[in-house]
Amino acid sequence: MRHTLAALGDAWALSRPFWNGEHRWAARGLLAVVVVLNLALVAMNVILTYWQRGFYNTLETKDWESFIHLLLLGAPTDDFAFMPGFSIIATLYILVAVYALYLKQALQIRWRTWLTNDLLRRWMGHRAYYRLSIRDSGADNPDQRISDDARLFVESNLTLGLGLMRAVVTLLSFIVVLWNLSDGITVFGVQIPGYLVWVALAYSLIGTWITHLIGRKLIPLNFLQEKVEADFRYALVRVRENVEGIALYRGEDEERRGLYDRFGAVIGNWRAIMTATKHVSFFTAGFSQVASIFPLVVAAPNFFAGRIPLGALIQTSSAFGSVQESLSWFVSNYTDLAAWRATVQRLTGFEAAIAEAEATVHSGPSMATAGAGLEATALELHLPDGRELLKDAALSVAPGEAVLVTGPSGSGKSTLFRALAGLWPFGSGRIAVPEGKPALFLPQRPYLPIGTLRRSLAYPAAAAEFDDTALRNALTDVGLGRLIPQLDITAAWDRVLSGGEQQRLAVARALLHRPAWLFLDEATASVDAEAEQHLYTLLRERLPGTAIVSIAHRPAVAAYHDRVVRVEGHRLVPA
Numbered sequence: 001m002r003h004t005l006a007a008l009g010d011a012w013a014l015s016r017p018f019w020n021g022e023h024r025w026a027a028r029g030l031l032a033v034v035v036v037l038n039l040a041l042v043a044m045n046v047i048l049t050y051w052q053r054g055f056y057n058t059l060e061t062k063d064w065e066s067f068i069h070l071l072l073l074g075a076p077t078d079d080f081a082f083m084p085g086f087s088i089i090a091t092l093y094i095l096v097a098v099y100a101l102y103l104k105q106a107l108q109i110r111w112r113t114w115l116t117n118d119l120l121r122r123w124m125g126h127r128a129y130y131r132l133s134i135r136d137s138g139a140d141n142p143d144q145r146i147s148d149d150a151r152l153f154v155e156s157n158l159t160l161g162l163g164l165m166r167a168v169v170t171l172l173s174f175i176v177v178l179w180n181l182s183d184g185i186t187v188f189g190v191q192i193p194g195y196l197v198w199v200a201l202a203y204s205l206i207g208t209w210i211t212h213l214i215g216r217k218l219i220p221l222n223f224l225q226e227k228v229e230a231d232f233r234y235a236l237v238r239v240r241e242n243v244e245g246i247a248l249y250r251g252e253d254e255e256r257r258g259l260y261d262r263f264g265a266v267i268g269n270w271r272a273i274m275t276a277t278k279h280v281s282f283f284t285a286g287f288s289q290v291a292s293i294f295p296l297v298v299a300a301p302n303f304f305a306g307r308i309p310l311g312a313l314i315q316t317s318s319a320f321g322s323v324q325e326s327l328s329w330f331v332s333n334y335t336d337l338a339a340w341r342a343t344v345q346r347l348t349g350f351e352a353a354i355a356e357a358e359a360t361v362h363s364g365p366s367m368a369t370a371g372a373g374l375e376a377t378a379l380e381l382h383l384p385d386g387r388e389l390l391k392d393a394a395l396s397v398a399p400g401e402a403v404l405v406t407g408p409s410g411s412g413k414s415t416l417f418r419a420l421a422g423l424w425p426f427g428s429g430r431i432a433v434p435e436g437k438p439a440l441f442l443p444q445r446p447y448l449p450i451g452t453l454r455r456s457l458a459y460p461a462a463a464a465e466f467d468d469t470a471l472r473n474a475l476t477d478v479g480l481g482r483l484i485p486q487l488d489i490t491a492a493w494d495r496v497l498s499g500g501e502q503q504r505l506a507v508a509r510a511l512l513h514r515p516a517w518l519f520l521d522e523a524t525a526s527v528d529a530e531a532e533q534h535l536y537t538l539l540r541e542r543l544p545g546t547a548i549v550s551i552a553h554r555p556a557v558a559a560y561h562d563r564v565v566r567v568e569g570h571r572l573v574p575a
Contacts, residue, residue, distance in 0.1 A: 007341045010348045011157065018114050030107045037100035038162055042169045044093050049177060049318045050079050051089060057311035104158055112154045119146045119350070128357035130423055135384055139353035141230035149226065149346045156340040164329060171326035178319040181299075181312065199298060200320055204327030207287045211331045215280040218335060221273045223342035228269050232262040243495070277335060284331055291328070295320030364425040369435035373398045374420075374517065374547065379429035379572075381415050389415050390427075391570040399434070399516070402540065402548040404558050406575060407567030413551045416567075417441070417521040420549070437516035444522035446506035448494040454487045457508060466512055474508040477538055479531065499526035507535050511542055518543065520550045529556060536560035 019027060051070065054077030058067040069075035074085040123129050123142060132139055139145070175197055182196035239246065239255055246255055299316045302308045308316070325332070365379060379393040389412030397403050407413050418424040420431060421441050433439070448456045454463045457471055472484050480501060497505065503526050510518055518539070524532040532554070539548065540560060550557060558564050564575035 053311035053315040060310040126361045131357040144230035145350040167326040167329040174322040200323045218338035228265040365429040370432040375432045381427040393572045402561040404561040411567040439517035440515035442523040478504040
């Protein structure tokens with residue numbers, strides 16, 4: 001019970017912003033309509049039990065005229081002055097059921113849209129996605145949590161929530177019917193009225209307790225299944241994104257073994273779920289089968305004794321079944337509840353990881369806007385495991401100056417690059433940059449978004465911000481003029497273009513954006529020496545007012561910079 005209440009609290013914490021947000025009245029109104037329609041379905045089920053009673057009484061008395069009227073437009077019965085015919089009740093039931101489902105799906109779409117947008121906003125905001133990727137947050141596979149878990153959370157909340165509401169209302173409605181149909185029973189000299197109600201209650205509570213004992217393993221198993229499925233999918237995506245490297249290494253066998261191992265975890269956990277579900281299903285199936293005949297057996301003595309007619313027997317069976325089904329809602333939905341709890345746990349964990357990342361937005365070197373140039377002072381940078389990279393380091397770059405940072409691999413050059421970009425949360429110090437001066441960072445492996453070549457070239461700006469002439473000139477200047485006819489072709493450009501071509505494209509971006517500050521981390525390492533010379537010459541000539549900070553290993557790159565700084569002894573020293 002404690003875990004269930006905690007899960008309900010977590011689910012409400014995830015849901016509350018939607019129901020209290022900007023579009024709350026539209027969402028609440030839609031929910032109210034769905035609730036009313038579901039209550040209408042319960043009301044029609046109650047009416048149907050009384051219709052069944054009158055209908056089966058016509059069979060017992062062989063009243064042909066009333067039989068036909070009850071099938072078509074309606075007729076008087078022992079309980080009502082006029083009972084609508086089955087055709088009317090069924091038509092209304094179909095209409096209400098269809099629109100109850102349709103509007104529930106409309107609410108589901110609205111809620112999922114809001115939740116997905118909110119998760120994306122927080123994941124992308126304050127660069128939480130980056131901070132989560134470099135620290136052990138426990139929030140594995142954010143793509144799966146945003147896509148699948150958000151969808152399952154909304155679907156489960158509406159389906160289980162409305163189902164529970166219908167079960168409660170059905171219980172309250174039919175328990176009165178069943179009570180009126182029940183005679184009293186004497187147990188140990190005590191008269192107990194409405195005995196069928198107490199029998200249904202005892203039957204359902206015992207079934208619920210046994211189901212929980214049998215099926216409680218399903219909750220952690222469902223949680224783990226989501227994880228191993230996402231891990232397997234991520235491994236497949238990694239293979240797709242690195243096809244050339246795998247092919248060149250001839251690593252197919254090793255990749256296949258790795259995929260088999262991850263898929264083996266999927267199958268192994270699924271088999272455990274199958275076993276647990278089998279045990280639950282054995283009991284719930286038997287429970288349901290016994291429940292279908294149990295009320296007839298209990299009420300049969302009164303029928304054979306002539307104390308109740310056939311219609312009352314049928315109504316008793318129907319009412320008992322409805323009460324028992326409502327009381328057994330937990331039993332019938334146990335596996336769905338287990339999956340729901342796992343989904344809530346994964347989304348809650350993801351939100352907690354994002355909140356933790358948001359809390360560290362001001363960790364690391366402080367970023368300030370001051371002065372005319374870049375000033376980094378008292379810089380201390382380390383890795384997530386605590387290993388020190390830079391200590392009490394300082395760097396200054398004047399506007400329009402070109403500075404090259406060198407040093408051995410692993411000395412902290414790329415980490416310095418990330419710190420200057422305001423990304424690195426592990427460290428301290430102060431970094432001051434001029435206010436209102438745009439900066440552009442070119443990493444060794446450029447990012448090419450999904451879409452047209454035009455979009456990749458203009459990134460991170462919208463493609464519409466640059467006219468065709470500017471785009472063509474930029475491609476021509478960096479030696480990619482052959483791609484001009486393909487500007488509007490959509491392709492996986494990170495796989496179509498070679499590493500050197502991708503770096504040329506990144507330099508073309510710099511020519512288009514004309515930033516005041518340009519940071520390059522091995523941004524020309526994949527092109528030949530002659531092309532590198534051309535690209536650096538191009539940057540210095542076309543962007544004369546741009547300050548350039550480069551990280552590179554090739555000594556020849558120094559010729560295109562005003563001075564060189566070296567990482568040595570955890571400090572930045574003139575070379």
